Amino acid sequence: MPDAPQAPEPKPAATVLLLRDQPEFQVLMVKRHHQIDFASGALVFPGGKTHAGDSDQGWAQHALGWDKLDAVQRTLRIGAIREAFEEAGILLAQSSDGAPFEAPCDASVRSAVDAGELAFIDVVRDLGVKLRLDDLAVFARWITPTMMPKRFDTWFYVLHAPPGQVAACDGRETVDAEWIAPAEAVRMAASGERTIIFPTLMNLRLLAEAQNARECLARARARTLVTVLPEVTVRDGERVLVIPPDAGYGDVSQPLSALR
DSSP: OOOOOOOOOOEEEEEEEEEEOSSSSEEEEEEEOTTOSSSTTOEEOSEEEOOGGGGOGGGGGSEETGGGSOHHHHHHHHHHHHHHHHHHOOOOEEOTTSSBOOSOOOHHHHHHHHTTSSOHHHHHHHHTOEEEGGGOEEEEEEEOOTTSSSOEEEEEEEEEOOTTOOOOOOSSSEEEEEEEOHHHHHHHHHHTSSOOOHHHHHHHHHHTTSSSHHHHHHHHHHSOOOOBOOEEEEETTEEEEEOOTTSSSOSOEEEGGGOO
16 A cells, blocks of 8 residues: 655745734735735735745844844744735835834835845845844744645744835735734635635734734733644534644634635
């Protein structure tokens, strides 16, 4: 009898939950292009797979908090910031005078970085800014279930968005960018007004437990991180996806038939 095929190794990925409190507690979400092969048409947080350039040791001169983090966390956080720059036009950096970087992000530069024609580190170096690695708080870590053909080991980070920057989709991977209250996003997913995939929905529910960005960040920093690797089990004759009960999401049982 042939051996069962091994599950593919999950690829490192990072995403960022950008928060603001005006006009209410909101998170930035982008809509995936319908022609993208993963989560097409869904509302997601800016993010994606890490790239080789995210682990460039040259970042030591262009990143705040470098010495406080190990190599894995440096790479993931740089990847999360790069993805926010590419997909949403927001650069999480500090200017040379210590103030948050708030200048508009050039669309052609973003496109060149996305296409691999321009190194992100060169963009940051030319701007004379430093990435705010130490401002990112770990919010969650989700690993795609083993039965899926494409798997990701995704770290979710949360932080205040720079108040002076305007989010704008890239038009390639994302076709819309909107600020939305977490509870409202959950409601729209339930009503079918928006498509939101399971991990995103669970983290929106977790976000909605906070009243504002400050409380959300405090909760994230105080919470013990429990890696979520959803597993399939059978309950009442139905195959459902379950996650660790101590991960902070409560007792979650999601029918496979309802997954988007």
